Amino acid sequence: MPFFPQPPEPEALGVHRVMSPTAGMLVSPLCLGTMGFGDAWPELLGDCSKEEAFKILDYFKEHGGNFIDTANNYQNELSEIWIGEWLESRNVRDEMVIATKYSNGFRFYEKGVIQGSFTGNSTKSLHTSVKASLKKLRTDYIDILYVHWFDFTTSVEEIMQSLNQLVQSGKVLYLGISDTPAWVVTKANEYARQNGMRGFSIYQGHWSCAARDFERDIIPMCKAEGMALAPWGSLGGGYFKTDSERAAQSQPNVGRNIPVMDTSNHAKVGKVLQEIGRIKGVSMTTVALAYVMHKAPYVFPVIGCRKLEYLKANLEALNLELSQQDMEMIENAAPFDIGFPMWFNGCANPANNLLIQNTGHYDYVQDPKPIPPRKKREAKEGKANGCEVRYDYETTILRYFQNFAQVEDAKSEKHSSYYLEITDYTGYNPLTRRQEVRDLSYTMLLRYNAVDGVSLTLTLKKKIYLGTASKTAYLMALAVLLATTGVVLLAFAYIYYGELGMRPIDFPPGPPTLPIIGNIHQLPTSQPHKQFQKWAEEYGPVFSLILGTQVLIVLSSDVAIKELFDKRSAVYSDRLEMFIGQTLCSGGYRFLMLFRKLGHQLLNAHASKVYVPYQLLESKQLLYEMLHQPEMFFESFRRYSNSLWRTVQHDDPRLLQVFEGFNNFGVLAQTGAAAFADFFPVLRYVPDFMIPTKARAKALHRKEMKMYLDLWLETKRNIEAGTCKECLCVDMVKQQAIEGFTDEQAAYIAGSFLEAGSDTTAATLYGFVCALLLFPEVQKKAQEELDSVIGPSRLPKLGDEKSLPYIRACVKESLRWMPTAVLGGVPHATTRDDMYLGYRIPRGAGVVNNVYAIHMDEIRYPNPSVFDPMRFIGDTQSAAEAARNPDPKARDHFVFGSGRRICLGMHIAERSLFIAIARMMWAFEFRPEKDSEGNDILPDGDTLTEGLSVHPLRFKAQILPRDARRAQMIESEMRHE
Incomplete structure (x- = not known):
């Protein structure tokens, strides 16, 4: 047995901490706020009896707390009086750390008293306040004396000289300051340093995860000055509520009516706090309190309470650990502008400073980190x-x-x-x-x-x-x-x-693994997007799957997409090598480079404008087909989306072969055999007869290549004969003459453009019709807008877009509600190791854009399963503008990808969708088919087809012209083309 045995470990509240680098006093990690102790301010703070206050003080002390905060005027001086009585009755004065404040007029409630001597920062106010506080607290010294607020009248020199006289006399041990601009504090501390005086060691002010102004200048100032932080309002002042609690509240918060508090962000942040609390089994206020303790070192939140049960609930925060993901979710719940110059060049860590990064690679000493929670060891x-x-x-x-x-x-x-x-x-x-x-x-x-x-x-x-x-x-x-x-x-x-198949401890979290196979056995065989959404809900916005030798990182938040795919695109823009899709059935790296080059030349925002006349023309053909063969509307959507890439007839049998080929490849690439060749690359060298999928893929590729080449050569002959309408292939023929690539390369690139763009447009239009049948009020609103703006006498045009905000919103909502690339298409891959949220993302890892999970996020899109274009009313950004927006919350949807791999043809696709949706809504009425008993046969809006690009399962619809005049106009428009 050691001679000096360490006492048993206390509860978390009783494990005290050094207050700050400039104050060696040991204090409890939470500070008990006593502004509510009293019954003089019932409308402002509610009532708290002396008996209840003593219960709270006793419980706080018995569980290890020693840090108590008050002020000279709280509850018309009752707070200091009751604390003094408690200290004396329990004989614990020297065990406790008492912080009080001066500056407020502590005798303001007394009528007939000249108040000038009792308010402000002057020496006279300080003298009268401290003299009274010592008497009320029944003590001969104050542990911490705060300047409650700066009066912008008394000089910094006078304040520091007067305060230090109290320090020298032993009446005050440490100095603090509250609710004061950072520049004043810095000036005061510098004056103290220059003159051998004690400066401020602790700062108190309003700070919570919903009101983060503290993080602009106050926190950096405190770190630089060696000061502690004692935030008040961290619990949200009672404004963190669930939607049901907020709806049920019939009157303002009782006892929480501080007029200076801005509560505009509390509802948004509260939803995130509620979700994190649900996962971790704690209240949202516990999460809110933990947030400030995780954000910076030397943080001692002031927790005010009028009832003992409130104090007990607050202590849970000391054992709650928040991950970096949790912190980012909270911070991204509501907008926060850090302001200039912090957004320009205010990085606290020079390793994140772009102006330094572009000069080389450097190492820096990291800032002190907050003390982590003390976990229960059971x-x-x-x-x-x-x-x-x-x-x-x-x-x-x-x-x-x-x-x-x-x-x-x-x-x-x-x-x-x-x-x-x-x-x-x-x-x-x-x-x-x-x-x-x-x-x-x-x-x-x-x-x-x-x-x-x-x-x-x-x-x-x-x-x-x-x-x-x-x-x-x-x-x-x-x-x-x-x-x-x-x-x-x-x-x-x-x-x-x-440890093959095991998840390294520094990887993002994910489902439990098995040796060698990792998570392969858990991959769904159908509707994978739904399982990925469930995993995102369980493991957070960034999780990992271990698939044999392959690591897959899944990003399920807009913030992660913006940070990794956009800001770190140099690291995250590689392509994950997929054996079936890329090794067996593509032209390799050179083909990809040529594909990207031609894509940028032919599909950029400026170049794509030349296709607008042809999009308008093909939309007339679409209306004509839907008028005469409405039962084949899905085939018409495919022809419409295909026509921009090459001239095609509605009944061309090769059109069906093209789309069947797309679907077969998508399904084949996701089969078990194909996947195992990706998860365990050694299987790629197994003979084809042992893995029939390889032989089927090669045969399918040969068939696809022959069809693409036939179509390309036919198009070239039509161009030479002058019988080909304008389409992308016409421009590719011109580029072929310049670049010198072969017909085989040109055919495969043209087919790849077709595969990448046209099926997405057709599937989105099919999903839109599905939504019209399930949500008929959308059709009504869209047609009301069209009738008001366009009328029955002409077709909508692209130039009408700004005047048709609801139709524009329908386009955005179609891409959100039924994303064709539910898992972001072909995964990205990393070019080197990287760190994000404290997790390691290894080189060569696949990185998936979990589009479906983001689009179904209830916080980002309330009631996400409902097709509601109104959520995009007022959003005037194009898809490209939204993708470039530095605020990830301002992006409309993620169908077109992100970063360097963003869809090259999104300008064309967005225009095609607007033209088609506007004109279909102008021309037709969409109704469900009926069964034999006259009941509506509604499509299944929840189940999607399989493959890389998906759409709803096939369904039928009645498509009728809205009136004879519009039907005649469709006929007339086609005759004049």
């Missing part, structure tokens, strides 16, 4: 399993191995197929002050009951902390599973490959 000696380790958005439980959950007191356990011995599970390390797993040894004898009888002895030894114990326990339990199922060969493979 593992007991000899308890091998049954413990639960929580990560951000992840709970790892050995749920597959229930037989191990019973291993508690026993040191060994025998079963029919294995023997397990556990040695020295945990112990207390006095040097690290941690429960530590020391000399951990698992010895397992694995028996495989085959004819020859194979046995394997596996011993794992590792010294680890409890926080990573789950991983080692998982290795052990997994090895036992392999033995009990008789797959001893996998056990040997696991030893050979080490």
Whole structure:
């Protein structure tokens, strides 16, 4: 037994901290605010009896709290009076740290008193205030005396001289300042330094995750000046409420009517706090309090409460850990302008300063970090399993191995197929002050009951902390599973490959893995976007999947997309190598470079304007086809979207072959055999007869290439004969003469343009019709706008776009509600290792834009399953402008991708959609088909086709001209073309 034994570890509130780099006093991590102690301000702060106040003070002290905040005027001086009585009655004055303030007119409630001597920052006000506070607090010294606010009248020199006289006299130990501009504080502290005086060591002011002005100048100032932060209002002043609580509230917050508080952001931020709290099992105010304690070091939130239960709830924040993802979700919930010059060149970390970064590569000493929460350590000696380790958005439980959950007191356990011995599970390390797993040894004898009888002895030894114990326990339990199922060969493979299939601890979280295969067994065979959405809800906006040798990072938030794909596009713009789609069935790297070059030349915003006349022309053909063959409207959508790339007839059988080819490749690329060739590249060298998918892909590619070449050569002949309408192929022929690429290359590039763009447009239009049948009020509003602006006498034109905001919103909502690339199409890939939110994203990892999850985010899009164009009314950005907007929340949708890999033809697609939707709404009425009993047969808006580009399952619709006049105009327009 040591001579000076360390006392038992107290509760988190009782683990005190150095207040600041300039004040060595030890204080509790939370400061008890007593502005509500009293009954003099019921309308402002409500009532709190002396009895209740003493209960709160007793509980706070008994659980280790020693930091108490008050002021000279709170509750007409009752706060200081009651604190003084409590300190004296409990005989605990020197145990406690008492902070009070001067500047407020503490006798303002007394009538007939000349108030000038009792208010402001002057020496006279200071003298009268401190004299009264010492008497009320029943003490001969004040631990911390705050300047409550700067009066912009008294000089900094007078303030610091007067305060330091109190310090020298021993009446005041430390100095603080509250609710004052940063420049005043810096000036005062510099004056104190120059004259050998004590400066301010702590700053108090309004700061919460919904009111972040503190983060502009106050926090950087405090870091530079070595000052602590004591924010008030961190709990939101009662304005963090659920939607139901807010709707049920019939009157303003009782006791929370501070007139200076801006509550405009609280509803938005509250939704995020509620979601994080739901995942972590705490209240939203607990999350709000934890936010400020995670944001900066030396933060001691002032928690005001009038009831004991409020105090108890607040203490939960000391054990709550927020991840970097949590912090970013909170901060992105509501707009915050950090202001100039901070947005221009105000990076606190020079490693993030663009003006420095462009000159070279440098290392810097990192700023001090906040003290992390003290996690509960519940593992007991000899308890091998049954413990639960929580990560951000992840709970790892050995749920597959229930037989191990019973291993508690026993040191060994025998079963029919294995023997397990556990040695020295945990112990207390006095040097690290941690429960530590020391000399951990698992010895397992694995028996495989085959004819020859194979046995394997596996011993794992590792010294680890409890926080990573789950991983080692998982290795052990997994090895036992392999033995009990008789797959001893996998056990040997696991030893050979080490941790293949396991998720490294510094990767983003994700579903539990199995050795070698990782998460492959959890990949859905159909509707993958729905499972990816569920994973995003469970593991957060950035999660990872381990797929054999391949790592897949899934981005499910607009902020992550903007940061990685846009801002770090040099790292995240590579293409993930997909064996079927790219190795077997593409022209390789040179083809991709030529494809991008021609795309930029032919599809940029300026060049794409030349296609507008042809888009208008083809839309007339679309209306004509829908008038005469309405049952084939999906085929008409395909012809319309295809026509811009090459002249095509509605009944051209090759059109169906083209789209069937697209679909076959999309489905084939997602088959199990194709996927395994990506997950385990060694399988690519297996002969074709062993993996029939390879042979089918090659045959499909040859058929596709022949069809593309035939179409290309036919188009060239029509161009030479002067019988070809203007289309993209006409411009490609001109580029071929300049660049000199072959007909085979030209044919495949033209086909790839067709594949990349036209099917997306057709599928979006099909989804729009699906929405019209499910949400008939949309059709009504759209036609009301068209009738008001356009009338029945002419077709809508592209120039009408600004006058048709609802139609424009329909285009945006169509792309959001039914995104054709639900998982962002072909995944991006990283060119080097990178760090994001504290997680490592390795070189070569695939990175997926989880479009469907973002589009169905209830915080970003309330009621996301409802087709509601009104959510985009007022958004005048084009898709390209929205993608370039520095605010990720201002982007309308993510169908066209992001960064350097953003869709080159989005300008064309957006125009085609507007023209088609405006003209269809002008011309036709869309109604559901009826069954034999006269009931509507509605389409399934929830289930999509399979493949890289998706659309609703096939459905029927009645498409009728709105009136005879419009039908005649469609006929007339076609005759004049």
